[in-house]
Amino acid sequence: MIAFLDLKRVNAPYMEAFREASARVIESGWYILGEEVASFEQAFADYCGTREAVGVASGLDALRLIFRAYIEMGVFNEGDEVIVPANTYIASILAVSANGLKPILVEPDPKTFTIDPEEIEAHITPHTRAIMAVHLYGKCADMEPIDAIAKKHALKVVEDSAQAHGARYGNLCAGALGDAAGFSFYPGKNLGALGDGGAVTTDDSRLAETIRILGNYGSQRKYENLYKGSNSRLDQIQAAFLSIKLKALEEIRKRREAIARRYLHEIDNPRIVLPEVRVRSLHAWHLFVVRTSDRDGLQRHLRDRGVGTMIHYPIPPHRQEAYRECADLSLPITERLHAEVLSIPLHEALSEEEVSQIIDAINDF
Numbered sequence: 634m635i636a637f638l639d640l641k642r643v644n645a646p647y648m649e650a651f652r653e654a655s656a657r658v659i660e661s662g663w664y665i666l667g668e669e670v671a672s673f674e675q676a677f678a679d680y681c682g683t684r685e686a687v688g689v690a691s692g693l694d695a696l697r698l699i700f701r702a703y704i705e706m707g708v709f710n711e712g713d714e715v716i717v718p719a720n721t722y723i724a725s726i727l728a729v730s731a732n733g734l735k736p737i738l739v740e741p742d743p744k745t746f747t748i749d750p751e752e753i754e755a756h757i758t759p760h761t762r763a764i765m766a767v768h769l770y771g772k773c774a775d776m777e778p779i780d781a782i783a784k785k786h787a788l789k790v791v792e793d794s795a796q797a798h799g800a801r802y803g804n805l806c807a808g809a810l811g812d813a814a815g816f817s818f819y820p821g822k823n824l825g826a827l828g829d830g831g832a833v834t835t836d837d838s839r840l841a842e843t844i845r846i847l848g849n850y851g852s853q854r855k856y857e858n859l860y861k862g863s864n865s866r867l868d869q870i871q872a873a874f875l876s877i878k879l880k881a882l883e884e885i886r887k888r889r890e891a892i893a894r895r896y897l898h899e900i901d902n903p904r905i906v907l908p909e910v911r912v913r914s915l916h917a918w919h920l921f922v923v924r925t926s927d928r929d930g931l932q933r934h935l936r937d938r939g940v941g942t943m944i945h946y947p948i949p950p951h952r953q954e955a956y957r958e959c960a961d962l963s964l965p966i967t968e969r970l971h972a973e974v975l976s977i978p979l980h981e982a983l984s985e986e987e988v989s990q991i992i993d994a995i996n997d998f
Contacts (some may be wrong), residue, residue, distance in 0.1 A: 692817020
């Protein structure tokens with residue numbers, strides 16, 4: 634059986650370096666907010682092309698703290714609106730509502746899966762303060778028109794870059810395309826830790842400092858609390874692991890791109906809709922997501938042929954019980970995508986023989 638994701642194989646090349654890093658951190662006796670975190674933050678900021686990177690506990694916290702910081706800075710107020718793509722993972726929306734802000738769900742472009750810029754402006758009201766651009770599956774949202782709309786209406790642009798490590802739009806990396814970006818280092822990401830972790834990237838030093846304080850109990854000096862903060866810090870040991878894998882991130886992206894190119898060129902089945910690739914963008918290929926009107930049948934067929942798959946995501950956020958207040962929304966494109974998408978294996982440890990087996994199985998459907 635070809636597993637959808639085999640983290641043991643993915644992390645095998647780094648095991649000796651991980652052991653050395655673990656010993657170094659353990660022997661240092663310094664486990665929270667130390668040199669490993671500072672070193673990784675600088676390296677990740679340099680990679681993304683931003684002035685600042687702030688390590689936090691998860692991708693959700695990265696986004697949540699961006700909005701919280703804007704509230705503490707007086708840029709947003711509770712009750713303000715944030716435009717969010719309707720077909721994103723629920724974490725994007727949780728980060729908004731957790732801060733007393735109102736998520737405004739907007740349909741995606743069915744060809745790209747990312748938010749449709751043509752739909753954004755119709756949803757802007759006097760209460761709108763930001764647009765969240767989700768780089769879904771590793772593909773950057775169409776940032777040029779999004780930035781133009783944001784500039785026209787004096788809105789902030791927040792990137793959900795949780796799946797977009799190494800993606801680019803034009804000459805800029807994901808993480809440097811808006812006012813701030815949230816990344817996840819969940820183990821299954823292209824740049825994955827061996828546990829939870831996340832980061833915020835931004836060129837706004839005041840925002841970065843506010844996020845640092847909020848994530849450390851609202852404290853800049855020990856036992857002095859400026860804000861009602863939380864505990865959201867990237868662990869030293871995870872930062873050490875991430876520093877190791879960051880050095881290989883371009884190789885990881887290129888290997889994933891090579892596999893994706895084979896899928897795009899060799900999958901030839903009229904029942905399957907393949908993802909669209911933009912000319913100006915560099916896809917991170919976190920996921921390779923196909924569409925078919927018989928998603929369940931394809932998933933069964935591939936399982937019978939020894940190919941593991943996953944559905945990202947079976948239930949759209951506005952149909953979740955957690956957001957029952959959104960249940961009456963009419964979002965037909967989002968609902969159709971969530972009913973048709975299926976993710977096939979795509980990670981750097983796949984062999985060429987496994988890729989061929991996956992392609993043959995899909996073509997036989």
